[in-house]
């Protein structure tokens with residue numbers, strides 16, 4: 001067991017923690033980063049499965065994500081666009097596949113009119129929301145105490161319109177059933193990407209990938225810190241007082257003037273805070289939970305759907321895989337599809353055996369791309385729900401009513417402890433961009449305090 005001393009201890013080597021550590025180091029402070037896993041990156045993880053390079057966690061970069069784009073450029077990484085030539089496909093309530101281009105699903109004209117009208121209203125509401133403080137909106141309490149599903153159903157009785165509007169922030173983003181989170185939470189999700197229209201525009205939100213995988217961002221950030229990153233060191237206890245902190249992990253402890261706790265908020269209670277965190281934090285943290293989505297990777301000997309003039313982009317609120325895309329790696333001859341199975345559907349397929357689950361998921365992909373989708377050469381399910389140091393995907397959000405009740409305190413420091421994570425960001429909320437922004441903010445706060 002080793003004892004060491006630094007200016008700041010950072011707990012968690014995800015994008016948030018490693019950004020904070022680098023910012024502090026640049027400003028001349030000494031740091032130690034303690035990471036529970038035997039790798040860095042947290043929810044960013046590139047691995048080779050049966051010979052195929054797969055991005056098991058986060059991968060896409062969108063044009064508004066300035067903090068991530070600056071970091072990618074600074075690290076000298078290259079990006080490439082997601083393949084999107086040709087038609088998208090949609091499976092409607094009858095189970096029929098239809099092809100379309102543009103953003104509007106091929107639905108009946110009446111349904112299209114409802115979707116259009118509600119999208120305009122949602123964009124107007126989102127424009128009034130400050131993603132850094134959605135609770136400050138005059139209607140925050142009202143909008144936070146009605147579920148996203150209930151609000152949509154109050155606006156229209158067109159079920160197909162509701163499902164298509166709902167899944168943009170539901171299955172596709174917060175990855176929770178739409179009756180479990182509020183209209184305000186949904187508006188925050190959209191505001192964090194600039195508008196509701198941006199969020200539903202796959203060409204915007206899923207624009208680019210990093211050559212070699214997005215995990216290189218944390219890997220290169222960690223390289224800059226060298227021996228100051230300690231793997232396999234889950235922090236079990238964090239002692240704190242006005243004088244500083246002592247973080248106790250399995251094989252070492254670090255004394256420091258300040259700590260950055262850079263974990264998913266659902267994991268805060270894995271750490272024994274001594275003394276205990278204030279009452280407000282105890283209460284607040286119980287109203288935050290992880291969404292759940294399975295990211296499914298299916299690799300084929302060639303991107304066969306392109307031969308049919310398909311872009312690979314596919315949506316259906318009626319399918320097990322509610323969305324899927326061409327996810328072929330840069331310069332790869334093989335074709336990869338990525339599909340997502342979210343919230344209730346994810347729970348349901350996990351009651352099946354692995355073989356039955358694979359069959360069910362590939363069948364769903366075949367509804368979009370035809371029977372060739374049934375026979376991938378590599379098949380893999382990213383299951384973050386079973387990862388002890390994450391416990392869900394993509395990220396954490398408040399339950400119904402929690403955002404206006406507690407949101408303002410989520411980032412509040414406790415004595416010498418700062419919290420940083422994508423799951424408390426405004427812009428870039430639940431994304432790597434938000435993690436970087438929160439890492440920068442925690443570092444700036446500590447530096448301001450040190451200098452005062």
Ligand code: FAD
Pocket residue numbers: 011012013014015016017034035036037040041042043044056057058059060061233234235236262263264267270271295382384389390392393394395420421422423430431432433435
């Ligand atoms: P994490 O990455 O969760 O980092 C926290 C770190 O803390 C982890 O390394 C963890 O091991 C460590 N830790 C936990 N407890 C302890 C402890 N007690 N002691 C020490 N260490 C501890 N975002 C995008 O921008 N684009 C995407 O395309 C995208 N797709 C996604 C797909 C999937 C399947 C998933 C899971 C996420 C996706 N995201 C995406 C979200 C994005 O990956 C996350 O928002 C972001 O990586 C979170 O970074 P973070 O540093 O805040 O948290």
